[in-house]
Amino acid sequence: MSRAEVAALIRAGDRFAVTCHRRPDADAIGSAVALAVILRELGKDVAIYSVDPPPRMTGFVPGVAEVPRAIPSGAFDACFVCDAAAEALVPPRPPGLRGPVVMIDHHAAHDGFGDVVLREPDACASGLVVVRLMRELGIDRIPEAAAWPLYAAIVSDTGGFRYSSTDAETHRVAAELLELGVEPWVAASHLFERWEPQRMRLLADLLAGLTLDLDDRVAVLRVTQDALARVGADAEMVEGMVNYGRMLEGVEVAVLLWEQPDGGTKISLRASGSADVAAVARALHGGGHRAAAGARTAVGLDATYAEVRPLVARAIEGE
Ligand SMILES: [Mn+2]
The missing domain is CATH 3.90.1640.10 (inorganic pyrophosphatase (n-terminal core))
Structure with a gap:
């Protein structure tokens, strides 16, 4: 309308x-x-x-x-x-x-x-x-x-x-x-700003585990329930963390894989170039914008990344 x-x-x-x-x-x-x-x-x-x-x-x-x-x-x-x-x-x-x-x-x-x-x-x-x-x-x-x-x-x-x-x-x-x-x-x-100490500790934990993939064009961050409990962070503090992956020189797509209490995984995607991460999210029954999108799976972090990886590879090749 x-x-x-x-x-x-x-x-x-x-x-x-x-x-x-x-x-x-x-x-x-x-x-x-x-x-x-x-x-x-x-x-x-x-x-x-x-x-x-x-x-x-x-x-x-x-x-x-x-x-x-x-x-x-x-x-x-x-x-x-x-x-x-x-x-x-x-x-x-x-x-x-x-x-x-x-x-x-x-x-x-x-x-x-x-x-x-x-x-x-x-x-x-x-x-x-x-x-x-x-x-x-x-x-x-x-x-x-x-x-x-x-x-x-x-x-x-x-x-x-x-x-x-x-x-x-x-x-x-x-x-x-x-x-x-x-x-x-x-x-x-x-x-x-005005971060709680727990949020800063969560970021430190996330960055320590950051990996690069697909010729360093993709940054992957992982959040586990264990890590959240260890630093005392809550779900709200995870919001926006995916952007840190995108800040790296040469990274075109940042992926945040967030383990859910039910064993599934929440996926956040951010693009810094012209890669269309909304298309990646749609293929996983999620949605969002071209440069910021998300989806959910019913499986764990590694199984989820195995699904996400080829889709992200296609997105960065397709720009
Ligand atoms: Mn909005």
């Missing part, structure tokens, strides 16, 4: 539920909070919820800590789900929903789930899709209460304005957010 059609749907409704993908990241929770602010600006009744807690690092963003965990009751004309590329990531819908589930997303790969899908893969973050939708609705100025949530969404999904998704529009919107009072150093310090 087009942005204009989604805007028409918003104008026609009165009561909306707003949520984001399960185990939200800063873009998911930030775009949901911002969308709720914008819908309220239009005089709509809005119930926001996130069944899983937002990451600790987003606790500084105004509005995030107040997002309820409970699925809201009452009647809703639509339920907006921010930043979710697949049905498995969509939280339960409010029982009183009498309208469509509307997906607001920017992922290149999307399973098509949702009654209405507004997906703009050229946007660096779902937060940016929310800003575009806001303008479509005739609001020119970003409401102040949406500024920090949108900045957190954009700065985290672009890795601090470093990824290839960063463009002029990204910086234009960021400039607008700064004019509304956002302080970049405060956001950066919360989102990228």
